[in-house]
Amino acid sequence: MSTHTDIIAALRTHLLAVSGLPAARQLENRTFKPVTGTPWVRESLRPISAELASFGNGGLVQERGQYLVDVFYPANTGTRDAFGMADAIVAAFRPGIALTYGGATVRVQRAERAAGQSEPDWFMVPVAVTYFLHRPNQ
Secondary structure, X not given: OOOHHHHHHHHHHHHHOOOOOOOEEEOOOOOXXXXXXXXXXXXXXXXXXXXXXXXXXXXXXXXXXXXXXXXXXXXXXOOHHHHHHHHHHHHHOOOOOEEEEOOEEEEEEEEEEOOOEEOOOEEEEEEEEEEEEEEEOO
């Protein structure tokens, strides 16, 4: 059976393999204080639904969710590096790949980046990786 911990571990393991990913990272439930002027990324997991996908022997439940990765680069330094990193993350999470950790085999449905957002100290580009997985209905 999959758990939140297995799902995020499968996705995080894949994220950490992205070439050029900033070393500073705010991972779920870990203390972090960004250093102004240093690029960093923030992750979170957003479960969307869990619904019956098939019948028989209790059936299978399809869980869907989004792995959210926010890319932060220093303000007033242009957008090229921030968009480049966001695009590299999107490319790494290509549709259809299967990511496994513990009891979870997570399949990527799509990955996309949104418009950049200016903040006082940062330029942030959000990336959303939509995933699904099947688990026994227990």
